[in-house]
Amino acid sequence: MFAEGKVEVSRDGKYLSTLAPGKVLGELAILYNCKRTATITAATDCQLWAIDRQCFQTIMMRTGLSRQAEYTDFLKSVPIFKNLPEETLIKISDVLEETFYNNGDYIIRQGARGDTFFIISRGQVRVTIKQPDTPEEKYIRTLSKGDFFGEKALQGDDLRTANIIADDPEGVSCLVIDRETFNQLISSLDEIRTRYKDELVERRRLNEEFKDLRLQDLRPLATLGVGGFGRVELVQIVGDSTRSFALKQMKKAQIVETRQQQHIMSEKRIMGEADCDFVVKLFKTFKDRKYLYMLMEACLGGELWTVLRDKGHFDDGTTRFYTACVVEAFDYLHSRNIIYRDLKPENLLLDSQGYVKLVDFGFAKRLDHGRKTWTFCGTPEYVAPEVILNKGHDISADYWSLGVLMFELLTGTPPFTGGDPMKTYNIILKGIDAIEFPRSITRNATALIKKLCRDNPAERLGYQKGGISEIQKHKWFDGFNWEGLRARTLEPPIMPRVQNATDTTNFDEYPPDSDPPPPDDLSGWDNDF
Template structure:
């Protein structure tokens, strides 16, 4: 027994030594990582200094191109090409190999599903013996190849470059244009290749495009709104339309939402349903060639029904904004398309028809950690708390804002609270948090909001220090969409900052907290001193009267803070912040791109009338700025972009992306003035 104890003791001591060594190694690793991080930041800063040198001293000329650009001569495409005779039947494994090869290839992977399928169908077989040349350096090429079996050697001016084996693609430039081969490819073993000639490829792609265009023309001509447009106008319309794909059960348009997109179904089926007494009643099914939402192009309407993808669906779509830039409205015939969906015009927007009852809501509890068993608090502010709730049957999560009525009266915020509820009740925008229900008792008012599981942008920004440009672009684009919606409804937001931006589970950004929002008639000014100091526009500070232009000012400040980690005008003393804002001197760190500096400076112009977004073209100028050149606005609107922000969202319990707060046992005093009679 003693011997066993001694052995156990020795093992434990050994394990302790191993653990100590591992801890030491971990510390070393952490230190090295920290050093590398610091070095990387230094290098990045140096790189940006090199990329954007200061304007003093001798400027270095950019590298001058020394040769003329190669000219690619156009080739005629045969009207008819007998490609049926070259068709080769492929087995499932052969098809799989070809598709994988296409997907791996930088150029071919850009082809759509139909074009890929046609390539698979039309590739023919070529065989070569060991030692035979497939491609000769310097010769003109007209075919591309995929290796089906065997091995080939690639050489350039006699030097070995690499070997090619099953699934490798080579010579693909030749299917685009007549180009000289830059290397020799020789069979090392007996090889079997899948090949395609340029004429075949270009003919099938061109003919397919022509057919698709004719088909779309035909579909557009069946639209009663567009039937008087001529072919030139319809062609222009097709050039402005985009292909969007939906998966089974994806909602394409939702009943009651604001309509701003017209859709033609290219592939698949769409179910049209309407809410009848809380249940979705199927009205009809639509298929290829049918269209919906044309009223959205010419008048302000709400969707009269919900359209859902039944299986995979491909649509061709156009936004109202793009449409208005393409076709003069006087060329259109206005008609009531409600009969298409067999329903009357949608009523004016009213409160979301929520069946949610206060007594059905139960708090979510922390599952672990120091607050285990306490209700989850998502946020704490001067006016109250936001708590995470669910329903008795655990159907969904909600963020419930609980505000002391006594506090609202003490701070004279009654009107703001009533207005916030009024705004949120009618808002139907994917970039603004939804209000599901509102309740009150003698102590509090409660607003039951959509729960954004990704957490606050502010928290994420503090975690990472500053955002990479693609993340900042995406976040700002979501805000631009929210602004476009609000400004169209004559609502100023006036409280933009990272703390008021939430991430949903897909990484899309939503605007929250409408306590400072205000309805404004265009051309009028309001004179209240309102907002967060670092984000206030000069005209608010100067009491010159302000309007929608203040939202664009704060957008410029937001972009700066997202990219740098702190706002451009900051101090622990508000008056110093205001002084800096009025001075208007923006100092940019060297790592900011020229496009970022440009959009920030245009949004932060001291004169509101010169601010980007507030001139003749309005918010379109913001969308069209080069900083957003990578942004596909339509896909953002329909939620089809992969949000770069998802990498900021942690996995775990539903509250994992929020700071933790202790339970608040205190109760607000009762308040009976009656200001909330209509709440």
């Protein structure tokens, strides 16, 4: 931000404008990592105030946590909230809206119907009651910061019994929640499914089976994919020609250079503990001086992105099946407080039976109950608004991305796309209602996408009362055989051709690895890998 002087803004050598004191520049760079879109040249001597991204994000995180703690403390003092779990109080604090009233404004009028509850966050109010057969109002008491009123409206008794009048020369601010929002959030939000109760036994069996396997016991066959950190190879265990595996090979130098050490270690921990039919299994990890390796389940049906690219788009039934697979994966992860954060067709693999599995858990993170995270990550087209705005996010960001995935599967392109990440983020911030839906998307599909892509995270389907089952019960899924999906007896819409354990015909061809080996041994941070 400018304190003194003037600067000129140009692009590709062409003058665009002049900025004077009070103007800001580079504001988007503190939100997310993107290339500069213009050149700024000092036209006179200048004095500027600057802040870097890390400092800004730390301030936003501390401010968000401080506000959350303050609002939660307010709620704990209210009788109807005091017995609610901490994580539920945090969710309610997230949806409280701050509303300002001028001195003398009637916030509540006696005899009126209402469904709103108020907590005073600044200033004070006067409580009065209108006397029968007289226009006068009798003063009852004064309420100030931390006091509340209108709580009966949340329980259905919505006839107001007193007047509440702003009584502060500087005005009054109140935190407000309505009955519908309140009822949507009051439920056993942290209910954990029990159908996975035997998973630890199965995980131990898998871990035991591969306990003594060494890296030199694996024989590479072909390259399945090439990513930012390295390659994924199809391999077999020497002496076993009936099975194959995917070996993800990651360069330590690149991980360190991009500061992804924590993400990689988190990926290893989360995948190493998971045992779900809709999540790719991790069997064992290896490392040497230059690389980290992850031995995973091979999904020989290929990437869903490749199938979508070849077909252009999917019909309603096909999209429903693949979306349901993701819903099951999210059900498993979210019940364990794990946020995924990288949903896109490229991270959905088809197994040989045509079922979809989530892969690539580099951005996944386990959250404490009711808590948020502030790390900016994800694919631009799939990033939720609260991530862009650095407000803190939780599993509700995954429901946003589920709506984006539905739209992309049905049309071939995601709803929010721009020429560069910055334009994409600006389109996302305008909201789903600014997007024109093609007529090919059915009314029920449109309704579900819009309920998943609500700007306010607390209003998204899947995050409210009833949890993820509200998505499963949506009209778009009417008649869908969820039990058949879980039992893997439901016939997939597309059956990939996989002749044997070494068939790679469903993957694009990649040339052999010609990269020179990375320099130096960068071990130390990966001791637990």
